[in-house]
Amino acid sequence: MRNFLRALRFAWPYRYRVLVSVACAVLAAVFWSLNFTAIYPVLKIIGSGDNLQTWIENTITKTAALIEPSQKKIADLNQEEIKVKLMPPGEARDTLLRKKTAELAQEESKLESARTALYWYQVLKRYIDKIFPIDRFNTLAMVIGLVVLGVAIKGFFEFWQESLVGNVVNLSLYDIRNRFYRKALHLDVNNFSQNGTHELMARFTNDTELLGTGIKTLLGKVVAEPLRALGCVAIACWISWQLTLMFLVLVPFALYILTRVGRSMKRATRRLLERMSTIYKILQESFVGIRIVKAFTNEANERRRFQSATKEYYNKAMLVVNLDALAGPVIEVLGVAAVAGALLVGAHLVLGGGGGTHLGPIRLTDTPLEAESLLQLYALLAAIADPVRKLSSVFTRIQSGFAAADRIFQYLDQQPKVRQNNTGPVLRRHQESIEFRDVCFSYDPGHPILTGIDLTVRHGETIALVGKNGCGKSTMLGLLPRFYDPDHGSVLIDGIDLRVANLRSLRQQVALVTQDTVLFDQTIFNNIAYGNKWSVPEDVERAARQAHAHDIITKLPQGYQTMAGEAGVKLSGGQKQRIAMARALLRDPSILILDEFTSQADAEAEMEVHRILREFMRGRTTFVITHRLNTLEIADRIVVLDAGRIVAVGTHAELLQSCGVYQRLHEAQFQRLAA
Numbered sequence: 001m002r003n004f005l006r007a008l009r010f011a012w013p014y015r016y017r018v019l020v021s022v023a024c025a026v027l028a029a030v031f032w033s034l035n036f037t038a039i040y041p042v043l044k045i046i047g048s049g050d051n052l053q054t055w056i057e058n059t060i061t062k063t064a065a066l067i068e069p070s071q072k073k074i075a076d077l078n079q080e081e082i083k084v085k086l087m088p089p090g091e092a093r094d095t096l097l098r099k100k101t102a103e104l105a106q107e108e109s110k111l112e113s114a115r116t117a118l119y120w121y122q123v124l125k126r127y128i129d130k131i132f133p134i135d136r137f138n139t140l141a142m143v144i145g146l147v148v149l150g151v152a153i154k155g156f157f158e159f160w161q162e163s164l165v166g167n168v169v170n171l172s173l174y175d176i177r178n179r180f181y182r183k184a185l186h187l188d189v190n191n192f193s194q195n196g197t198h199e200l201m202a203r204f205t206n207d208t209e210l211l212g213t214g215i216k217t218l219l220g221k222v223v224a225e226p227l228r229a230l231g232c233v234a235i236a237c238w239i240s241w242q243l244t245l246m247f248l249v250l251v252p253f254a255l256y257i258l259t260r261v262g263r264s265m266k267r268a269t270r271r272l273l274e275r276m277s278t279i280y281k282i283l284q285e286s287f288v289g290i291r292i293v294k295a296f297t298n299e300a301n302e303r304r305r306f307q308s309a310t311k312e313y314y315n316k317a318m319l320v321v322n323l324d325a326l327a328g329p330v331i332e333v334l335g336v337a338a339v340a341g342a343l344l345v346g347a348h349l350v351l352g353g354g355g356g357t358h359l360g361p362i363r364l365t366d367t368p369l370e371a372e373s374l375l376q377l378y379a380l381l382a383a384i385a386d387p388v389r390k391l392s393s394v395f396t397r398i399q400s401g402f403a404a405a406d407r408i409f410q411y412l413d414q415q416p417k418v419r420q421n422n423t424g425p426v427l428r429r430h431q432e433s434i435e436f437r438d439v440c441f442s443y444d445p446g447h448p449i450l451t452g453i454d455l456t457v458r459h460g461e462t463i464a465l466v467g468k469n470g471c472g473k474s475t476m477l478g479l480l481p482r483f484y485d486p487d488h489g490s491v492l493i494d495g496i497d498l499r500v501a502n503l504r505s506l507r508q509q510v511a512l513v514t515q516d517t518v519l520f521d522q523t524i525f526n527n528i529a530y531g532n533k534w535s536v537p538e539d540v541e542r543a544a545r546q547a548h549a550h551d552i553i554t555k556l557p558q559g560y561q562t563m564a565g566e567a568g569v570k571l572s573g574g575q576k577q578r579i580a581m582a583r584a585l586l587r588d589p590s591i592l593i594l595d596e597f598t599s600q601a602d603a604e605a606e607m608e609v610h611r612i613l614r615e616f617m618r619g620r621t622t623f624v625i626t627h628r629l630n631t632l633e634i635a636d637r638i639v640v641l642d643a644g645r646i647v648a649v650g651t652h653a654e655l656l657q658s659c660g661v662y663q664r665l666h667e668a669q670f671q672r673l674a675a
Ligand SMILES: Nc1ncnc2c1ncn2[C@@H]1O[C@H](COP(=O)(O)OP(=O)(O)O)[C@@H](O)[C@H]1O
Pocket: 190, 193, 194, 443, 444, 449, 467, 468, 469, 470, 471, 472, 473, 474, 475, 476
C-alpha cells in the first residue's frame, strides 16, 4: 500500500492532466446518468395518450391543486395550535402542543416541496413548449435523438479521460523505469551476483507493467466508475431517496467481500510475479549457456525445467484469473438482489399496498409513486450495476499493483553499501603505494574469504597473484575498484582509505581486464572508447595498435565501425580480449588489474601480450592473476594465496626454494604444459 502510494508520486508532475481527466470523468458521468432519465418521458409518451405538453400541463395543474388545500390546512393547524396554547398548562397540553407542532411542520414541508416542484415544472414547461414538437411520435424521436447525442458526448469525454490517464500512467512508468535503472546501476556488485540478474529483469518488465495497470485502474476506473454510479444514485435519490437507500445498504457488504478478495489477490499476485522471475532465470541461463546445453545434449532437461516453471506460473495465474473473475459475479448477484428488493418494495407501493406510501409502519414516500417513476428508478438502479461490476475488478487490479510496487520499491530502497563519496578526497594518479592493511572480507557472514591480508605495493610494481581456484584472488583485487569494502581493515592508495575517497576518481585510476570479455552491442570503436567519451579516432587506433588489435579490427567488414554484436561471433576469445585490452590501455589507468586474462590466449598471442604489457606497465602498478610461468616472470613479486591468506611473497626463484604451496602449484602447471 505504502509503496503503491510512493509509485503514485511519480504521477505528481502530471497532476494537471489527471485533473483534466477527472473533469472529463465527471462530465462523462453526468451525460451517462442523464441518458437514463429519458426512460421517464418515453414511458409517459407511450404509456399515456398524452404528449409532453399536455403531460406537463396536467402535472402543473395537479401540483398547483395541492397547494391551496395545504395552505388551508396550515391555517387550520395554526388556529388549533393557538387554542392548545390557551389550555391550562400540564402534561396533556404539552403532548397536544408537540403533536400539533409536528403536524404543522410536516404540512409546511409538504407545501414547500409542492411549491418547489411547481417552480421546476414551470421551468420545464417553458423548455418543453420551446423544444418539443406537439406530435407524440416526433417527440419520441427527438428524445431518442437526444439520447444518441448524449451517448456521443459521453463517449467524447470518456475517450479523453482514458487517453489522459493512459498518458499519465505511461509517463510515470517511463520515469519509474529510468529511476529504477539508475538505481540498479548503483547497486553493489554483490547484489547482482547474489540475486542474479533475472530478478531485476522481471522487475523491470513484468512488475512495472503490472504496477502500471494498477495506477491506470486507480486514476481511471476508480475515478470514473463511482462517479457514474453516483450520478445514477443522485437521480434515483431525487425520485425516492428512501428506496435508493434500501438499495445502498448492500454497498458496505459488497465492499467487505471485495476487500477480502483483494487481499487474496495481492498474495496470489506476489507468488505469480515470483514465478515469472523464475521463468526469466531459466530463460537467461539456458540461452546464455546455449552451447553448453547443446554440447551436453541437455535440451530435454532444460525443457522439463522450463515446463515445470511455466506450469507453476500457470497455476498461480489461474488463481489470479479466478479471483479476478469471482469478484464480478458476486457483486452482480448482490447488486441484482438489491435492485430486486428495491423493486419489490416499489411495486408494493405502486400497486397500492401500505396506502401507496408506507411499507408497514415505515413511510417511504411523501406522495404515492407512479409506475413510470418506479420503472425509471429501477432503470437507474440497474444502471448502477454496470459501474459497480467494473469496480469489482478494480480491487483486484490495484492489489496486484500493490504487490508489484512492493517488489519494485524493495530494490529502489536498497542502499548500496559502497557510497559514491562525492565530497571525499579525490584520488590523483597514484604515486606512492597501495596498501592492504589487515583486510578481512566475506560475502556471507561466517564464511570468511579473505583473512588478515597485509600487503604493501610500491608504485610501478607488478604483482602476480597465484593460488588455487577459489582461494580469493579475484575477491582480493575486487577491493581495489571498491566493488565491495573489507569487513575489517582497510585498503589505502597513497595513504587514503578507499572508503572515504571519491569513488569516481578511484575508478578512473583503475582498469580491469577479466577472463570473460564483455563487448557491448555498439561499434568496436565505441567499445574501445567505452568510458572515455571524448576519445578521438587517433587515440583509439593507437590503443588498438598497442594491444595488437588493430590488424584484427581492420579485417572486419566495417573496420572500427563494425557492430560488436555482429563481430562478436566472428571474434575468438583471445581476439576479444585484445579489444578489451585496448579499452583498458585507452583509459590510461595508474592501476591495472588483469584477472586471468591470458587464459584464452595461445602461446604466440601470449608472447605478444607480454610485449605489450612490459611496455604498458611502465609507470603503473599492475596486478595480474595468472598461472602462466611467462607472466610470472615479468612480475616483480609473486604473492601466494591459500584459503584467503597470504602464505608467501617473493620472486619466482625464491618461492620455488621456500614455499611448498608454490612448488605444488608450479608442478601442477608444469605437468599440464607437458601433457
Ligand atoms: N559474489 C559472491 N558471493 C558469494 N561468494 C562468492 C562470490 N564470489 C566468489 N565467492 C566465493 O569466494 C571464494 C573466492 O572466490 P574468487 O575470489 O573468485 O576465487 P579465485 O579468483 O581465487 O578463483 C570462492 O569460494 C567463491 O565461491
